[in-house]
Amino acid sequence: MTGPDVPLTFKLAYVPGVTPSKWVRIWNERSPGVPLELVQTSPADAATLARDGEVDAVLLRLPIDRTGLHAIPLYTETTVVVVPKDHLVAAADEVSVDDLADDIVLHPLDDTLDWAELPGKPALERPATTADAVELVAAGVGLLVVPQSLARLHHRRDLTFRPVSGAPESGVALSWPEDETTDLMEQFIGVVRGRTVNSTRGRRQTPEKQTTEKQAPAKRSEAGGRKAQATGRTQRRGAPKGAPKGGKRGKPRRRS
Structure with a gap:
C-alpha cells in the first residue's frame, strides 16, 4: 500500500557490538509519530544495505568503501x-x-x-x-x-x-546514501550528534517563516522612525533649552 495513509518509518541498521538504544530512546521522545525500525546486519553487508537504499541509515565500523555513501564518524573503540x-x-x-x-x-x-x-x-x-x-x-x-x-x-x-x-582501533560511524539526505535523516543526525530539540541546525525553513524573518527588521525600523518623530514634536512644543523652569518669557517690567 502506498499513499498518504502509509505511516512514515525510519529504518536503521546496525552491526554487532554497536548499541543504538540511547539514540532510539531520544528519537521516540522527539518523533513519537515516526516509528524507528532496527535491523541487525553483518559487517560485510552493512554498507551495501545503505548504498542500495534497503535502510535509511546504518551504524557500522570503519573503514568502509564510501562510494555513494555519507559517513559521520561517531566514536573510536578500545x-x-x-x-x-x-x-x-x-x-x-x-x-x-x-x-x-x-x-x-x-x-x-x-x-x-x-x-x-x-x-x-x-x-x-x-x-x-x-x-x-x-x-x-x-x-x-x-x-x-x-x-x-x-x-x-x-x-x-x-x-x-x-x-x-x-x-x-575500530571506529563506529553513521552512514546513509549520498543522494538521499531526507528531513528524517537530518533529524537522526541531530540525535546522534547531541543537538537539542530546539536546535535549528539542519532544519529547512518554510517560505512563511523566511518571509516573517525578513519583514521583522523593517517593522522595527518603521516603529523606531515613528517614535523618533513623536519625540521631536514633543521637544519642539516644550520650553527652549536652558530656559528656567516656571519662568516667564519677555523683558522684565520697570518699577514705577
Whole structure:
C-alpha cells in the first residue's frame, strides 16, 4: 500500500557490538509519530544495505568503501585481547601486540580491524565468525583481538579481556546514501550528534517563516522612525533649552 495513509518509518541498521538504544530512546521522545525500525546486519553487508537504499541509515565500523555513501564518524573503540581467565595475559592491566608474539591469534573472516600485519602465530584455519573464534578461545585454541564492544557482546564466565596497545582501533560511524539526505535523516543526525530539540541546525525553513524573518527588521525600523518623530514634536512644543523652569518669557517690567 502506498499513499498518504502509509505511516512514515525510519529504518536503521546496525552491526554487532554497536548499541543504538540511547539514540532510539531520544528519537521516540522527539518523533513519537515516526516509528524507528532496527535491523541487525553483518559487517560485510552493512554498507551495501545503505548504498542500495534497503535502510535509511546504518551504524557500522570503519573503514568502509564510501562510494555513494555519507559517513559521520561517531566514536573510536578500545581494542582488547580475549583470553582464558587462567592465561598469563589475564594478570596484566594492558598488553602490547608484541606480547602476543608466541600465542596463536585467531583472525575470523568477519574481523573488523584493519591490520597492516597480523599479530601472533596464525591458526590453521580462520574461524567464520567472531562468535566462532570466541568458542575456540574458550577451548584453548588461541587468543582473539577485537573491539571492546564485541568482547562484551560475546562475554563468557571462563574468559576475560585486556586492552592491547599498538593494535588498530575500530571506529563506529553513521552512514546513509549520498543522494538521499531526507528531513528524517537530518533529524537522526541531530540525535546522534547531541543537538537539542530546539536546535535549528539542519532544519529547512518554510517560505512563511523566511518571509516573517525578513519583514521583522523593517517593522522595527518603521516603529523606531515613528517614535523618533513623536519625540521631536514633543521637544519642539516644550520650553527652549536652558530656559528656567516656571519662568516667564519677555523683558522684565520697570518699577514705577
